[in-house]
């Protein structure tokens with residue numbers, strides 16, 4: 001999809017996000033990485049610009065246009081900093097998304113205005129030490145006692161874990177029912193017994209707070225059940241579908257930043273009497289990088305269009321994430337190659353892009369899970 005196929009509103013949102021990323025995000029990304037924390041002020045600015053309420057309708061103070069505008073904005077912010085792209089995608093997609101689709105009117109009114117403005121940040125507590133790809137193998141228990149749910153268990157790899165005010169937590173309510181015995185809950189993170197254990201030390205997106213969380217007799221009102229009892233797995237998987245569009249856009253943004261760094265460098269770096277961009281081996285690499293970036297964007301925006309139209313995009317979102325995340329590692333690696341030895345140094349940005357891109361093949365469903373989902377959907381492929 002080129003500019004011609006975007007609406008004026010989609011272009012304006014993309015350009016606003018691009019300007020913001022270039023002036024307020026990219027210049028600080030390295031400092032945030034060193035601090036292991038994204039500056040609170042920039043998160044507040046994103047809230048004021050509407051970038052944290054992009055899937056929430058106006059009625060709750062959100063800035064929803066459609067998922068195309070959202071994907072374009074995630075790409076731009078991620079080109080500025082992959083860690084901030086993670087915060088944005090996870091907050092919008094799997095933080096706000098479940099409340100929008102499954103929340104009661106009272107739950108939506110209580111949380112969506114704060115989430116949409118960025119005054120509250122959301123996180124998604126599904127994964128457990130023994131339940132990664134096998135999302136239904138949860139051990140966290142929720143017991144109903146005296147009008148309260150009491151949650152106990154351990155969650156792993158919770159992005160925004162330290163920053164979030166609201167956690168969407170998945171737990172076993174009816175062990176005998178297997179997959180149909182899981183439920184979803186809204187847990188304010190200041191509830192006693194919601195314990196953020198540690199921020200993990202990661203290879204990339206180091207400024208994103210990825211935490212282990214334990215639930216220790218964490219008591220929440222009975223009304224904090226999100227959606228129907230027993231529908232927890234469906235709620236989790238339905239939201240990961242949208243989340244995967246966001247992570248694909250994050251991968252694309254990081255890869256595009258790497259490509260642009262490599263293109264700029266190749267025009268300046270002279271070897272054998274001419275800029276290396278004019279050497280065919282480098283020019284061919286740049287051509288392949290550009291082509292793959294544009295192919296990824298088409299897949300992402302196609303999935304986003306389906307989602308905006310309220311259609312299922314399970315396979316398309318998985319295809320977008322699979323292709324974009326694997327493309328991102330390849331493009332970032334080639335960007336380092338074009339920089340030669342300098343690309344391996346922290347003085348140049350491409351080594352960070354390479355590290356930041358790697359996670360996109362793992363979280364919100366690994367490449368192996370995306371292939372499994374795409375293959376499953378082929379059962380309905382018309383011949």
Ligand SMILES: CC(C)(COP(=O)(O)OP(=O)(O)OC[C@H]1O[C@@H](n2cnc3c(N)ncnc32)[C@H](O)[C@@H]1OP(=O)(O)O)[C@@H](O)C(=O)NCCC(=O)NCCSC(=O)CCS(=O)O
Pocket residue numbers: 090094123124126127132133134135136157158159160179180233234235237238239240241314362363364365366369372373
């Ligand atoms: C590997 C899996 C695909 C296996 O899934 P299952 O076979 O166990 O599940 P199903 O039987 O297919 O579905 C169960 C239930 O959910 C409904 N469902 C499934 N998908 C959708 C959807 N897209 N929309 C709506 N509903 C859906 C389905 O109809 C069933 O409902 P009923 O029982 O019929 O009522 C799966 O386990 C999987 O995807 N695994 C990967 C998990 C994953 O991505 N984990 C990452 C978690 S988040 C993370 O990485 C942390 C980063 S962050 O902080 O975001």
